Every structure is written in structure tokens, then in C-alpha cells.
Amino acid sequence: MGILDGKAAVVTGGGRGIGRGHCLRLAEYGASVVVNDVDPDEGKTVVEEIVKEGGKAVANTSDIGTRDGAKELVEQCMDAFGRIDACVNNAGIVRDRTFLKMSDAEFDDVFRIHAKGTFMCAQEAALRMREQGSGGSIVNTVSAAHYGNFGQTNYAGAKGAIASMTYTWALELARLGIRVNAISPSGSTRMSATYKGADGKVVEAPFVDPTLNGHFVAYLCSDEANWITGQLFGTGGERVVMVEQPRYGTGVFQVGGWTADDLAKHFRRVMGDKMQPVGLMKKPYPYLEGVTPPEPK
Numbered sequence: 001m002g003i004l005d006g007k008a009a010v011v012t013g014g015g016r017g018i019g020r021g022h023c024l025r026l027a028e029y030g031a032s033v034v035v036n037d038v039d040p041d042e043g044k045t046v047v048e049e050i051v052k053e054g055g056k057a058v059a060n061t062s063d064i065g066t067r068d069g070a071k072e073l074v075e076q077c078m079d080a081f082g083r084i085d086a087c088v089n090n091a092g093i094v095r096d097r098t099f100l101k102m103s104d105a106e107f108d109d110v111f112r113i114h115a116k117g118t119f120m121c122a123q124e125a126a127l128r129m130r131e132q133g134s135g136g137s138i139v140n141t142v143s144a145a146h147y148g149n150f151g152q153t154n155y156a157g158a159k160g161a162i163a164s165m166t167y168t169w170a171l172e173l174a175r176l177g178i179r180v181n182a183i184s185p186s187g188s189t190r191m192s193a194t195y196k197g198a199d200g201k202v203v204e205a206p207f208v209d210p211t212l213n214g215h216f217v218a219y220l221c222s223d224e225a226n227w228i229t230g231q232l233f234g235t236g237g238e239r240v241v242m243v244e245q246p247r248y249g250t251g252v253f254q255v256g257g258w259t260a261d262d263l264a265k266h267f268r269r270v271m272g273d274k275m276q277p278v279g280l281m282k283k284p285y286p287y288l289e290g291v292t293p294p295e296p297k
Helices: 017-028 040-052 067-081 104-132 153-176 210-221 260-271
Strands: 008-011 032-036 057-060 086-088 136-141 178-185 232-236 239-242
Touching (some): 008 017, 008 067, 017 086, 032 040, 086 104, 104 153, 136 153, 153 178, 178 210
Parallel strands (some): 008 086, 032 057, 086 136, 136 178
């Protein structure tokens, strides 16, 4: 018996890398899985892997960045398995470019798949879960890139949006028994090979098995995790860590409010050592000497 026996799940972007791992682990723990991938060969290969091990799976090639595609995905799960209990929003693309060079198309493409695709698939799944009356689990995918990452205005922004949507949906859907969480996964994939450091250069990272994230996803989709919602977790490799939610920190207060002159007099003294590190590298705050334009040539 597995902790997901009798449940049915959809996984977007399930044909490769981290998504493939989600599909394999969900099936390993007993779930029937719809493997979504725009590459039909990759999706079919994952289905064959699952069936070979005695699991149940079907392939889906819908474009989840469209409303029709999101509907098709969920409907296929209903048609194939009679229900939907989990929606894992994993699909994503990158179109890396520095801010001043990024095109509208590069921005829109990434938001369409990541943010809008997550919104539409989750909404279609939640509507079906509500009809079933049996609750369910939505697992979104965020990234440490939403702390800020060089050359990824579109990707970082989309992941930040997904984090905020996760918190909001958890509040709205709890009354229906639907839990909403997100993971920030790690793993060596085609997408991770594009990661750049603070200097804008590609960072070569050690290999991390991308399928290891799937165990925690399976746990989040199970009834064993029915007490967890509105949370973000870093997963993959040997870790499962909490991703702390945004919150107010140190403050300054003055009767009657602050004038700009008062702030100029006192703010640096009080807040100078409280500024937050910026970006993934988490170096000490580097801008205390000012952010100034380059010298004229």
C-alpha cells in the first residue's frame, strides 16, 4: 500500500528533469498520473517507465499556458482516472536576458508559462476538486531566483508571483479541503545549466539528482500532509528546508510621522546595518557607499 493509493494527479512539464521525477515518485507511491509535456516523445517515455513498474499513467501534450490547454489537462485526468486529487505545476521555460535588453516577448513568454499557466491549471483543478467534495493538493514551483537573480527579470518575477499566489490560494481554498504549497526544487537539468552568478557568468554546479524532489511532492499530495498549506519549501538532494515568508522587519517610528529631512538625519544611523542582502548570492549588503552612475567617458 502506498500513501497515494487511489489518488490521481496531473504534473505539468513532466517529461524531463524535475517534472519527470515528480511523475515517477507519485506513481511509486500509488497515484495515477497524467504526464504533461509539449514534447510527446518525452511524455510517452515517462509513461512507459511508470507502466513498466506497474503504475498507471497517460501522456498529455496540452499547452498549459492557454486556458484550453489547462482544461484539456484536467479533463484528461477525469476521463482516464475518474477524479483529480493533486495538481503539480512544474512546467517552465527560461528566456534569460539582462533587464535593459529584455524584449516584451521574452517577458511575456516566461510569465505565460510560469505564472499564468500555474494560475489556469490550478484553477481548473480546484474547480474539479470542489465538485468532487473530497479536497486535494496543489503544489506549485517557485525558485530562489525570486530573491533576485542576474539576467532573470522575467523568471524571478514570475516565481515571486507564484509564491504570492500560493499564499493567497491557501487562504481561499482551505474551506474546501484543498491545500496549496510550493517547492523551490534543486536538480541538475537543462534549465539549471543557465544559472548565472552575481557577475553574470554561468555557474557550474555539482550534479544533483532531479528526481529526488518527487518524494516530498508525493508527501505533500498525500493525506499525511493534510496539516500543511500556504508553505514554501526548498527541496532536492538531502534537504527539505522552510522558505521563510516575507514579513515586516526592523522599523523606525516618530510621533507625527517622518519628514524627508528627519530621515536624511537619522535613517542611515538606525538602518545602515539592517539592509537586506540582494540576490541569490546573499553577500553582505554592498551599497552603503551609494548606487551611482558610471563616470562620464
